[in-house]
Amino acid sequence: EVQLVESGGGLVQPGGSLRLSCATSGFSFRFYAMSWVRQAPGKGLEWVSTIDASGSTAYADPVKGRFTISRDNAKGTLYLQLNSLKTEDTAMYYCAKDPRGAGRGQGTQVTVSS
Numbered sequence: 383e384v385q386l387v388e389s390g391g392g393l394v395q396p397g398g399s400l401r402l403s404c405a406t407s408g409f410s411f412r413f414y415a416m417s418w419v420r421q422a423p424g425k426g427l428e429w430v431s432t433i434d435a436s437g438s439t440a441y442a443d444p445v446k447g448r449f450t451i452s453r454d455n456a457k458g459t460l461y462l463q464l465n466s467l468k469t470e471d472t473a474m475y476y477c478a479k480d481p482r483g484a485g486r487g488q489g490t491q492v493t494v495s496s
Contacts, residue, residue: 384408386477386487393493398467402490404460404477412455418462419483420473420492427483430475431462444470467494 390402402418415434421427431441431451439451450463460477472494476486 388490391490411458422473
């Protein structure tokens with residue numbers, strides 16, 4: 383059974399940083415592209431970033447230059463470093479094998495507020 387467990391969210395002031403983690407099990411993590419998606423209150427799912435099996439990365443324009451996706455294949459863990467956070471980054475953040483968010487985990491809440 384595929385399991386994705388996100389953690390690391392919290393309340394942070396604008397300009398602050400957080401590091402999200404996604405612990406995985408039940409599949410051969412190293413062979414799969416992985417993504418982060420988010421859902422702000424009252425809005426649909428939004429793709430944030432993807433890292434493929436070789437380590438190549440892609441970012442949505444709103445987060446480019448501020449967020450960094452990475453992976454540790456030995457630990458089966460996906461990360462998202464969030465820097466220079468803005469109020470509009472407030473959302474539930476999910477990791478998923480599908481960049482559209484299908485099969486995502488339970489999510490971790492990121493709230494950016496002063």
